[in-house]
Amino acid sequence: MTETAPSRRTGLTQADRRESGRPESAPDGARGYGFVWRLWLVVVLFSGIVLVRSADLGIPLRDPGGQMFRSRLTKALVVLVVLALAEAVVRARGLSPGGVAGALRERWTGRRVLLVLTGLVGYFVVYVGYRNLKSWNAFNALRDDDLLRLDRSTFLGHHPAELLHRLLGESYAAGFLEAVYTSFSYLVLLSVVASLVLIPQVRRAYVFLAAATWTWILGALSYYLLPSLGPFAAAPSQFAGLRTTGIAESQAGLLVERAHFLADPSAADSFVSIGAFASLHVGFTFMVFLMARHYRLRRTSVALAIYLVAVIVATVYFGYHYVMDDVAGLLLGGLAVLLGRWTVEPPFGRRRESE
Numbered sequence: 001m002t003e004t005a006p007s008r009r010t011g012l013t014q015a016d017r018r019e020s021g022r023p024e025s026a027p028d029g030a031r032g033y034g035f036v037w038r039l040w041l042v043v044v045l046f047s048g049i050v051l052v053r054s055a056d057l058g059i060p061l062r063d064p065g066g067q068m069f070r071s072r073l074t075k076a077l078v079v080l081v082v083l084a085l086a087e088a089v090v091r092a093r094g095l096s097p098g099g100v101a102g103a104l105r106e107r108w109t110g111r112r113v114l115l116v117l118t119g120l121v122g123y124f125v126v127y128v129g130y131r132n133l134k135s136w137n138a139f140n141a142l143r144d145d146d147l148l149r150l151d152r153s154t155f156l157g158h159h160p161a162e163l164l165h166r167l168l169g170e171s172y173a174a175g176f177l178e179a180v181y182t183s184f185s186y187l188v189l190l191s192v193v194a195s196l197v198l199i200p201q202v203r204r205a206y207v208f209l210a211a212a213t214w215t216w217i218l219g220a221l222s223y224y225l226l227p228s229l230g231p232f233a234a235a236p237s238q239f240a241g242l243r244t245t246g247i248a249e250s251q252a253g254l255l256v257e258r259a260h261f262l263a264d265p266s267a268a269d270s271f272v273s274i275g276a277f278a279s280l281h282v283g284f285t286f287m288v289f290l291m292a293r294h295y296r297l298r299r300t301s302v303a304l305a306i307y308l309v310a311v312i313v314a315t316v317y318f319g320y321h322y323v324m325d326d327v328a329g330l331l332l333g334g335l336a337v338l339l340g341r342w343t344v345e346p347p348f349g350r351r352r353e354s355e
Contacts, residue, residue, distance in 0.1 A: 035206050035344040036118060039213065042343060043122040046217050050129035053136060057265075061132050064271050068128045076120055076193050083197040084108060107200070115202045119209045123192065130216035133223070135272040138258055140227040144234035147226065147277065147322040154323060161231055161238050164317045174243040177314040181247065184281050184311065188212075191288045199295065203344060208291045211340025215287050218332045218339075219280045226277040229255075232319030233274075239319050247318050279321040282329030283336070285311050290337045 054061055063069050084104065091107075092099035151160055168177075195208035232239055232251050242248070254274040261270040289304040315321040321329075 034346075035203055035210075036115060038343050038346070039119065039206065039210050040122050042210070042213065042217070043125055046126055047129055050133060053133060057136055057139070059136065059265055061128065062135070062268070062271055063128055063131075064269060068131050069124050072127070072189075073120065073124050075189060076124075079189060079193045080116070080197060083194060087197055112202050115206075116196045119196065119206060120192075123209055123213050126213050126216050130220045131271075131273070133220040134275050135261065137223045137227050137275060138261055138272045140224065142228055142234075143226045144228045144230070144276075147228055147324055148231065148234055150324055151231070151322050159231070159235070159238055160316050160323050161319050164313065165238075165241065168313075168317070170241045171243045173317070174245050174247075177310070177317050178245045178247050180307070180310045181281070181314040181318065181320070184285070187288065187307075188284060191291075195291070204295075207294065207340055207344045209340075210343040211287050211291060211337045212284070214336040214339040214343070215280065215284050215333065218336055219278065219283060222278040222328060222332060223275040228276040228322070228325075229258075229274055230276040230320050230325075231322060235319075242318070251318075251320075276321050277325045278328030278332050279315050279325040280329065280332075281311050281315055281320070282308070282326045283332040286330050286333030287336050290334065294337070294341075 050061070065071070084107070085100070088100045088103035088107065089095060092103040148159075152158065154160075155163065192209065192212055196202075196205050199205035199208070228234075233255060239248075258272045258274055260267070261272045264270055285304070285308045289301060289308055292301040292304055312326050315326055316323060
């Protein structure tokens with residue numbers, strides 16, 4: 001198929017315009033919004049569970065310093081603007097103000113802006129609920145001893161973290177794996193925003209957003225299946241020889257935070273951020289990998305596969321997670337993608353809404 005000549009005003013071809021997220025021939029009334037209300041139905045139902053749990057415990061929802069909603073949403077919007085501008089420059093094939101402005105108008109219609117903002121708000125509402133459910137899990141009895149025994153029996157009497165320390169060493173590897181582990185927060189932010197910016201059709205981008213939303217929901221539920229803190233807390237002697245990094249300080253802070261919460265759950269600043277089963281580092285990363293495959297991003301998929309392996313190694317190396325946590329994280333990530341696709345494209349015979 002031959003490509004048509006670019007528009008003088010924007011420098012975009014008709015093919016570019018078709019990929020901009022606004023079909024040329026479909027009138028506004030023909031576009032379906034089922035994928036939006038289905039995602040928000042998930043958000044509302046999950047929020048209801050969170051509110052019921054909050055009422056049962058007599059502890060209000062908390063967002064210390066606005067770090068989980070206001071701050072994260074603000075960062076997401078800033079990154080969105082930056083990526084949208086960069087993407088427009090690429091599609092306009094240069095820095096011509098008119099071309100860039102035209103590319104922005106083609107992609108960022110009022111409809112797309114509204115759908116993206118609506119989706120982001122729902123996503124972060126779920127994230128706040130996830131973090132609160134995770135915090136309240138501190139009241140449940142811990143199962144670390146069971147998970148430690150399972151790890152040891154799986155590796156024929158050895159602790160997997162100690163095996164990694166012998167294999168990789170306890171100095172240089174610690175520095176590298178610290179960078180891998182702490183980079184996760186950037187992966188989360190960039191992957192969610194990039195999907196909404198770079199996927200031309202909003203409905204297809206919502207598949208990623210729904211899968212990411214389900215990852216947090218399933219993660220919150222998994223914490224209640226096997227409440228645990230992780231090997232670094234249950235068997236700290238295994239990690240005594242590691243080179244001092246920011247990871248050790250962070251882990252100590254997590255335990256202090258949990259002790260403060262249990263001592264006074266009513267305190268406004270009491271909040272728990274620790275939970276081992278399942279590993280959301282692994283689960284979310286695997287979800288991103290699967291979504292890259294779904295969008296047929298071959299090179300990105302290869303890079304994410306390598307990164308996923310490094311994340312799995314880091315979680316065990318530093319004792320944040322048991323091996324079973326990582327296995328559960330992989331299953332969780334796969335299920336989140338399936339549920340995300342079903343949320344946007346239900347498998348029960350309904351005709352897909354047009355874009």
